[in-house]
Amino acid sequence: MNIPPPPLPPQPVPPQPAPAPRASWWRRNRLALIALAVLAPAAALGIGWHEWHQFYGYDARPYLPTVVDDGGTAELAGASWGPVRSVEVADTTGFDVPEGTTLIAVAVPVDVESSSEGISCRTPRLVQQQTGREWESVRFEIGLLSDPDEPEFCSTDQTGSYELLVPFVVPDDVEGPFWVDVWPHDAGGSFLRFSVDP
Protein backbone atom coordinates (compact mmCIF):
# COMPACT_ATOMS: atom_id res chain seq x y z
CA MET A 1 0.00 0.00 0.00
CA ASN A 2 1.22 3.23 -1.04
CA ILE A 3 0.75 5.81 1.58
CA PRO A 4 0.96 9.32 0.26
CA PRO A 5 3.22 11.52 2.16
CA PRO A 6 1.42 13.70 4.59
CA PRO A 7 0.76 17.21 3.33
CA LEU A 8 3.51 19.51 4.24
CA PRO A 9 2.66 22.44 6.34
CA PRO A 10 2.58 25.54 4.17
CA GLN A 11 6.04 26.92 3.77
CA PRO A 12 6.34 30.49 4.96
CA VAL A 13 6.68 32.73 1.94
CA PRO A 14 10.22 33.91 1.81
CA PRO A 15 10.06 37.61 2.55
CA GLN A 16 10.28 39.66 -0.62
CA PRO A 17 12.99 42.24 -0.50
CA ALA A 18 11.13 45.37 0.70
CA PRO A 19 10.78 47.92 -2.13
CA ALA A 20 12.96 50.92 -1.58
CA PRO A 21 10.74 53.51 0.18
CA ARG A 22 9.41 55.78 -2.57
CA ALA A 23 10.60 59.34 -2.24
CA SER A 24 7.70 61.68 -1.37
CA TRP A 25 5.90 63.60 -4.08
CA TRP A 26 7.41 66.88 -2.89
CA ARG A 27 10.89 65.45 -3.08
CA ARG A 28 10.41 63.94 -6.52
CA ASN A 29 9.12 67.25 -7.91
CA ARG A 30 11.43 69.52 -6.04
CA LEU A 31 13.08 70.95 -9.14
CA ALA A 32 9.75 71.86 -10.69
CA LEU A 33 8.51 73.25 -7.38
CA ILE A 34 11.55 75.46 -6.98
CA ALA A 35 11.12 76.68 -10.54
CA LEU A 36 7.44 77.40 -9.84
CA ALA A 37 8.25 79.27 -6.65
CA VAL A 38 10.65 81.49 -8.60
CA LEU A 39 8.79 81.87 -11.89
CA ALA A 40 5.24 82.50 -10.61
CA PRO A 41 6.18 85.60 -8.55
CA ALA A 42 8.52 86.70 -11.34
CA ALA A 43 5.69 86.51 -13.86
CA ALA A 44 3.33 88.40 -11.54
CA LEU A 45 5.94 91.07 -10.93
CA GLY A 46 6.80 91.36 -14.60
CA ILE A 47 3.20 91.72 -15.75
CA GLY A 48 2.40 94.08 -12.89
CA TRP A 49 5.38 96.27 -13.65
CA HIS A 50 4.50 96.35 -17.33
CA GLU A 51 0.92 97.44 -16.62
CA TRP A 52 2.11 100.02 -14.10
CA HIS A 53 4.63 101.37 -16.58
CA GLN A 54 2.04 101.62 -19.34
CA PHE A 55 -0.07 103.82 -17.08
CA TYR A 56 2.42 105.83 -15.04
CA GLY A 57 5.56 105.52 -17.12
CA TYR A 58 6.86 107.91 -19.78
CA ASP A 59 6.22 110.82 -17.36
CA ALA A 60 2.55 110.53 -18.24
CA ARG A 61 1.16 111.13 -14.76
CA PRO A 62 2.29 112.61 -11.49
CA TYR A 63 2.11 109.97 -8.76
CA LEU A 64 4.76 110.87 -6.15
CA PRO A 65 3.54 113.83 -4.11
CA THR A 66 5.81 115.88 -1.91
CA VAL A 67 3.54 117.60 0.59
CA VAL A 68 4.60 121.13 1.46
CA ASP A 69 3.20 122.66 4.63
CA ASP A 70 1.33 125.93 4.80
CA GLY A 71 3.70 128.73 3.81
CA GLY A 72 6.55 126.36 3.02
CA THR A 73 8.81 126.17 0.01
CA ALA A 74 10.26 123.22 -1.85
CA GLU A 75 12.89 122.47 -4.48
CA LEU A 76 12.02 120.34 -7.48
CA ALA A 77 13.31 119.96 -11.02
CA GLY A 78 15.75 122.85 -10.87
CA ALA A 79 13.56 125.48 -9.26
CA SER A 80 12.38 126.64 -5.90
CA TRP A 81 8.60 126.75 -5.47
CA GLY A 82 6.45 128.61 -2.98
CA PRO A 83 5.33 129.84 -0.55
CA VAL A 84 1.95 129.51 -2.28
CA ARG A 85 -0.69 132.13 -1.56
CA SER A 86 -4.39 131.78 -2.16
CA VAL A 87 -7.33 134.11 -1.76
CA GLU A 88 -11.09 134.06 -2.22
CA VAL A 89 -11.78 136.95 -4.56
CA ALA A 90 -14.62 138.83 -2.88
CA ASP A 91 -15.21 141.43 -5.57
CA THR A 92 -15.78 139.64 -8.87
CA THR A 93 -17.01 142.65 -10.85
CA GLY A 94 -15.55 142.50 -14.30
CA PHE A 95 -15.21 138.71 -14.19
CA ASP A 96 -17.74 136.27 -15.63
CA VAL A 97 -18.37 134.18 -12.52
CA PRO A 98 -21.68 132.35 -12.00
CA GLU A 99 -23.81 132.69 -8.88
CA GLY A 100 -23.32 130.16 -6.13
CA THR A 101 -19.61 129.86 -6.78
CA THR A 102 -16.40 131.22 -5.31
CA LEU A 103 -13.51 132.60 -7.33
CA ILE A 104 -10.23 131.44 -5.82
CA ALA A 105 -6.96 132.94 -7.02
CA VAL A 106 -3.74 131.04 -6.37
CA ALA A 107 -0.25 132.48 -6.73
CA VAL A 108 2.74 130.14 -7.02
CA PRO A 109 6.16 131.86 -6.84
CA VAL A 110 8.80 130.16 -8.98
CA ASP A 111 12.53 130.79 -8.69
CA VAL A 112 14.52 129.11 -11.44
CA GLU A 113 18.06 128.17 -10.37
CA SER A 114 19.68 128.11 -13.80
CA SER A 115 20.26 131.52 -15.30
CA SER A 116 20.44 130.23 -18.85
CA GLU A 117 17.46 127.91 -19.19
CA GLY A 118 14.01 128.00 -17.62
CA ILE A 119 11.82 125.05 -16.71
CA SER A 120 8.41 123.98 -17.90
CA CYS A 121 5.46 122.93 -15.78
CA ARG A 122 1.75 122.31 -16.11
CA THR A 123 -0.83 124.83 -14.95
CA PRO A 124 -1.29 124.08 -11.23
CA ARG A 125 -4.54 122.42 -10.25
CA LEU A 126 -6.68 122.72 -7.12
CA VAL A 127 -7.67 119.57 -5.23
CA GLN A 128 -10.11 119.41 -2.33
CA GLN A 129 -8.23 117.56 0.41
CA GLN A 130 -11.34 115.94 1.86
CA THR A 131 -12.69 114.44 -1.36
CA GLY A 132 -9.97 114.59 -4.03
CA ARG A 133 -12.22 116.59 -6.40
CA GLU A 134 -10.10 118.54 -8.85
CA TRP A 135 -10.37 121.95 -10.49
CA GLU A 136 -8.36 123.43 -13.30
CA SER A 137 -7.79 127.00 -14.37
CA VAL A 138 -10.83 128.94 -15.62
CA ARG A 139 -8.94 131.94 -16.92
CA PHE A 140 -10.72 131.95 -20.29
CA GLU A 141 -14.09 131.01 -18.83
CA ILE A 142 -14.12 134.05 -16.50
CA GLY A 143 -13.26 136.33 -19.39
CA LEU A 144 -9.50 136.88 -19.07
CA LEU A 145 -7.16 136.58 -22.00
CA SER A 146 -3.70 135.11 -21.78
CA ASP A 147 -1.25 137.63 -20.35
CA PRO A 148 2.54 137.14 -20.25
CA ASP A 149 2.68 139.14 -17.01
CA GLU A 150 0.34 136.65 -15.34
CA PRO A 151 1.59 133.28 -16.56
CA GLU A 152 -0.42 130.17 -15.74
CA PHE A 153 2.33 127.66 -16.46
CA CYS A 154 6.13 127.73 -16.51
CA SER A 155 7.85 128.08 -19.81
CA THR A 156 11.48 127.28 -20.57
CA ASP A 157 11.80 130.79 -21.99
CA GLN A 158 11.41 132.30 -18.57
CA THR A 159 14.29 132.42 -16.09
CA GLY A 160 14.79 134.17 -12.75
CA SER A 161 11.90 134.44 -10.34
CA TYR A 162 8.31 134.95 -11.37
CA GLU A 163 4.86 134.00 -10.19
CA LEU A 164 2.15 131.79 -11.65
CA LEU A 165 -1.34 133.19 -11.15
CA VAL A 166 -4.22 130.76 -11.56
CA PRO A 167 -7.95 131.40 -11.05
CA PHE A 168 -10.36 128.63 -10.06
CA VAL A 169 -14.15 128.65 -9.79
CA VAL A 170 -15.46 126.35 -7.07
CA PRO A 171 -19.06 125.77 -5.91
CA ASP A 172 -19.90 127.64 -2.68
CA ASP A 173 -20.59 124.41 -0.79
CA VAL A 174 -17.08 123.09 -1.39
CA GLU A 175 -14.94 123.78 1.65
CA GLY A 176 -11.19 123.83 2.04
CA PRO A 177 -8.49 123.04 2.80
CA PHE A 178 -7.21 122.38 -0.70
CA TRP A 179 -4.01 121.14 -2.27
CA VAL A 180 -2.37 123.13 -5.02
CA ASP A 181 -0.61 120.54 -7.20
CA VAL A 182 2.41 121.74 -9.16
CA TRP A 183 3.98 119.34 -11.65
CA PRO A 184 7.20 120.33 -13.45
CA HIS A 185 7.74 118.41 -16.67
CA ASP A 186 11.25 117.28 -15.82
CA ALA A 187 10.26 115.89 -12.44
CA GLY A 188 9.18 112.47 -13.74
CA GLY A 189 6.31 111.35 -11.58
CA SER A 190 7.15 113.68 -8.69
CA PHE A 191 5.01 116.69 -7.98
CA LEU A 192 4.50 119.23 -5.19
CA ARG A 193 1.34 119.52 -3.10
CA PHE A 194 0.97 122.83 -1.33
CA SER A 195 -1.69 122.98 1.35
CA VAL A 196 -3.85 126.12 1.13
CA ASP A 197 -7.06 127.21 2.82
CA PRO A 198 -8.27 130.40 1.17
Added chain:
Amino acid sequence: MTTPPAAPARRSLLRVVLPWAVTLVLLAAAWGLVKITLPDEAAQAPFETVAEIGQPATTRNLVVTVTDVRAARGVTDAAGWSAEGTWLVVDLEASTQVSQDAALLGVTRLLIGDREFTATDRGATFAKQRLITGVPRAGSLAFELPADALTGTATLQLGSPSGAVSDVPLDGMVVLTIDLDAISVENEVALLENGWAR
Protein backbone atom coordinates in the same frame (compact mmCIF):
# COMPACT_ATOMS: atom_id res chain seq x y z
CA MET B 1 -31.77 27.05 -25.77
CA THR B 2 -30.99 30.14 -27.92
CA THR B 3 -30.61 33.75 -26.82
CA PRO B 4 -33.21 36.06 -28.29
CA PRO B 5 -31.65 37.77 -31.34
CA ALA B 6 -33.21 41.14 -30.47
CA ALA B 7 -30.71 42.08 -27.73
CA PRO B 8 -27.53 42.19 -29.84
CA ALA B 9 -29.37 43.93 -32.66
CA ARG B 10 -30.64 46.61 -30.26
CA ARG B 11 -27.19 47.01 -28.86
CA SER B 12 -25.60 47.55 -32.26
CA LEU B 13 -28.35 50.00 -33.22
CA LEU B 14 -27.60 51.93 -30.06
CA ARG B 15 -23.95 51.94 -30.96
CA VAL B 16 -24.75 53.66 -34.27
CA VAL B 17 -27.38 56.07 -33.03
CA LEU B 18 -25.79 57.21 -29.80
CA PRO B 19 -22.76 59.03 -31.30
CA TRP B 20 -25.03 60.82 -33.76
CA ALA B 21 -27.42 61.80 -31.03
CA VAL B 22 -24.59 63.11 -28.87
CA THR B 23 -23.18 64.98 -31.87
CA LEU B 24 -26.52 66.62 -32.53
CA VAL B 25 -26.95 67.60 -28.90
CA LEU B 26 -23.44 69.09 -28.80
CA LEU B 27 -24.01 70.97 -32.07
CA ALA B 28 -27.28 72.37 -30.75
CA ALA B 29 -25.58 73.40 -27.51
CA ALA B 30 -22.76 75.10 -29.42
CA TRP B 31 -25.26 76.92 -31.62
CA GLY B 32 -27.16 78.08 -28.57
CA LEU B 33 -23.96 79.21 -26.89
CA VAL B 34 -22.99 81.26 -29.93
CA LYS B 35 -26.47 82.76 -30.00
CA ILE B 36 -26.45 83.87 -26.35
CA THR B 37 -22.85 85.10 -26.30
CA LEU B 38 -22.70 88.90 -26.12
CA PRO B 39 -20.71 90.74 -28.79
CA ASP B 40 -16.99 91.33 -28.15
CA GLU B 41 -17.41 95.00 -27.27
CA ALA B 42 -20.03 94.19 -24.62
CA ALA B 43 -17.30 93.56 -22.05
CA GLN B 44 -16.22 97.21 -22.35
CA ALA B 45 -19.62 98.76 -23.03
CA PRO B 46 -20.44 102.01 -21.25
CA PHE B 47 -22.82 102.11 -18.30
CA GLU B 48 -25.87 103.98 -19.47
CA THR B 49 -27.75 106.55 -17.42
CA VAL B 50 -31.17 107.34 -18.85
CA ALA B 51 -31.83 111.08 -18.90
CA GLU B 52 -35.02 113.10 -19.06
CA ILE B 53 -35.35 116.61 -20.37
CA GLY B 54 -34.87 119.07 -17.52
CA GLN B 55 -33.52 116.48 -15.08
CA PRO B 56 -29.81 116.16 -14.27
CA ALA B 57 -28.39 112.77 -15.26
CA THR B 58 -25.33 111.72 -13.29
CA THR B 59 -22.58 109.30 -14.29
CA ARG B 60 -19.22 108.62 -12.67
CA ASN B 61 -17.67 111.93 -13.65
CA LEU B 62 -20.25 113.65 -15.84
CA VAL B 63 -23.46 115.47 -14.93
CA VAL B 64 -25.68 116.52 -17.85
CA THR B 65 -29.02 118.29 -17.91
CA VAL B 66 -30.62 118.42 -21.34
CA THR B 67 -32.77 121.54 -21.17
CA ASP B 68 -34.38 121.55 -24.62
CA VAL B 69 -34.43 119.76 -27.96
CA ARG B 70 -35.28 121.80 -31.06
CA ALA B 71 -35.39 121.14 -34.80
CA ALA B 72 -34.95 123.65 -37.58
CA ARG B 73 -34.11 124.18 -41.23
CA GLY B 74 -31.27 126.50 -40.27
CA VAL B 75 -29.08 127.43 -37.29
CA THR B 76 -27.16 130.52 -36.25
CA ASP B 77 -24.59 130.83 -33.51
CA ALA B 78 -23.78 133.72 -31.19
CA ALA B 79 -20.91 134.85 -33.42
CA GLY B 80 -23.17 135.20 -36.45
CA TRP B 81 -22.28 131.96 -38.25
CA SER B 82 -25.30 130.32 -39.84
CA ALA B 83 -26.05 127.26 -41.95
CA GLU B 84 -29.06 125.95 -43.82
CA GLY B 85 -30.00 122.29 -43.64
CA THR B 86 -31.92 119.97 -41.40
CA TRP B 87 -30.77 120.39 -37.82
CA LEU B 88 -31.53 118.90 -34.47
CA VAL B 89 -30.34 121.22 -31.71
CA VAL B 90 -29.83 119.98 -28.15
CA ASP B 91 -29.51 122.61 -25.41
CA LEU B 92 -27.74 121.34 -22.34
CA GLU B 93 -25.82 122.07 -19.17
CA ALA B 94 -22.88 119.89 -18.22
CA SER B 95 -20.18 119.64 -15.57
CA THR B 96 -17.76 117.10 -14.20
CA GLN B 97 -18.12 115.57 -10.75
CA VAL B 98 -14.60 114.67 -9.69
CA SER B 99 -11.83 115.23 -12.20
CA GLN B 100 -11.24 117.65 -15.06
CA ASP B 101 -8.53 115.45 -16.57
CA ALA B 102 -9.18 115.68 -20.32
CA ALA B 103 -12.76 116.49 -19.39
CA LEU B 104 -14.42 117.47 -22.65
CA LEU B 105 -17.86 116.57 -23.87
CA GLY B 106 -16.22 114.32 -26.45
CA VAL B 107 -18.97 111.79 -27.13
CA THR B 108 -21.94 113.49 -28.77
CA ARG B 109 -23.81 110.92 -30.85
CA LEU B 110 -27.32 110.78 -32.22
CA LEU B 111 -28.65 107.41 -33.35
CA ILE B 112 -31.66 107.36 -35.67
CA GLY B 113 -32.51 103.85 -36.81
CA ASP B 114 -29.28 102.33 -38.10
CA ARG B 115 -27.69 105.69 -38.75
CA GLU B 116 -25.30 107.44 -36.40
CA PHE B 117 -24.60 111.17 -36.42
CA THR B 118 -22.01 113.20 -34.53
CA ALA B 119 -22.59 116.75 -33.33
CA THR B 120 -21.20 119.27 -35.78
CA ASP B 121 -17.90 121.00 -35.05
CA ARG B 122 -18.93 123.93 -37.26
CA GLY B 123 -19.96 127.15 -35.57
CA ALA B 124 -19.65 127.82 -31.86
CA THR B 125 -21.31 124.85 -30.19
CA PHE B 126 -20.84 122.89 -26.98
CA ALA B 127 -19.06 120.03 -28.80
CA LYS B 128 -15.64 119.34 -27.22
CA GLN B 129 -16.19 122.10 -24.67
CA ARG B 130 -14.18 122.01 -21.45
CA LEU B 131 -16.18 120.97 -18.41
CA ILE B 132 -15.64 122.32 -14.89
CA THR B 133 -16.03 120.33 -11.67
CA GLY B 134 -19.29 121.10 -9.91
CA VAL B 135 -20.00 124.26 -11.91
CA PRO B 136 -22.14 123.57 -14.99
CA ARG B 137 -21.42 125.15 -18.36
CA ALA B 138 -24.25 125.57 -20.87
CA GLY B 139 -24.51 125.56 -24.63
CA SER B 140 -26.02 123.80 -27.61
CA LEU B 141 -25.08 120.78 -29.66
CA ALA B 142 -26.18 120.79 -33.31
CA PHE B 143 -26.66 117.67 -35.41
CA GLU B 144 -26.90 118.12 -39.18
CA LEU B 145 -29.21 115.44 -40.56
CA PRO B 146 -30.52 114.28 -43.91
CA ALA B 147 -33.80 116.03 -44.81
CA ASP B 148 -35.88 112.89 -44.20
CA ALA B 149 -34.34 111.92 -40.87
CA LEU B 150 -36.60 113.87 -38.51
CA THR B 151 -39.10 111.06 -37.94
CA GLY B 152 -39.38 108.25 -35.48
CA THR B 153 -37.24 107.92 -32.37
CA ALA B 154 -33.69 109.08 -31.87
CA THR B 155 -31.22 108.22 -29.13
CA LEU B 156 -28.80 110.84 -27.90
CA GLN B 157 -25.57 109.60 -26.30
CA LEU B 158 -23.32 111.94 -24.31
CA GLY B 159 -20.05 111.08 -22.62
CA SER B 160 -16.77 112.51 -21.47
CA PRO B 161 -13.95 110.20 -22.59
CA SER B 162 -11.14 109.66 -20.14
CA GLY B 163 -8.97 107.59 -22.43
CA ALA B 164 -9.88 106.97 -26.07
CA VAL B 165 -10.95 110.11 -27.84
CA SER B 166 -14.41 109.27 -29.06
CA ASP B 167 -15.64 106.53 -26.78
CA VAL B 168 -16.32 105.93 -23.11
CA PRO B 169 -15.40 102.28 -22.47
CA LEU B 170 -16.31 101.06 -18.98
CA ASP B 171 -17.44 104.55 -18.05
CA GLY B 172 -20.78 106.26 -17.67
CA MET B 173 -22.76 107.52 -20.66
CA VAL B 174 -25.88 109.67 -20.59
CA VAL B 175 -28.64 108.43 -22.91
CA LEU B 176 -31.74 110.39 -23.88
CA THR B 177 -34.56 109.08 -26.06
CA ILE B 178 -36.05 111.74 -28.31
CA ASP B 179 -39.43 111.46 -30.05
CA LEU B 180 -38.64 113.28 -33.29
CA ASP B 181 -42.28 113.34 -34.45
CA ALA B 182 -43.23 115.43 -31.41
CA ILE B 183 -40.75 118.19 -32.22
CA SER B 184 -41.98 121.02 -34.43
CA VAL B 185 -39.51 122.05 -37.11
CA GLU B 186 -38.79 125.77 -36.99
CA ASN B 187 -37.36 127.86 -39.77
CA GLU B 188 -34.26 128.84 -37.89
CA VAL B 189 -33.03 128.47 -34.32
CA ALA B 190 -30.24 130.26 -32.49
CA LEU B 191 -27.61 128.15 -30.74
CA LEU B 192 -27.04 129.09 -27.10
CA GLU B 193 -23.83 130.95 -26.47
CA ASN B 194 -21.35 128.79 -24.57
CA GLY B 195 -21.05 130.01 -21.01
CA TRP B 196 -21.91 129.29 -17.40
CA ALA B 197 -25.34 127.76 -16.82
CA ARG B 198 -27.56 130.48 -15.38
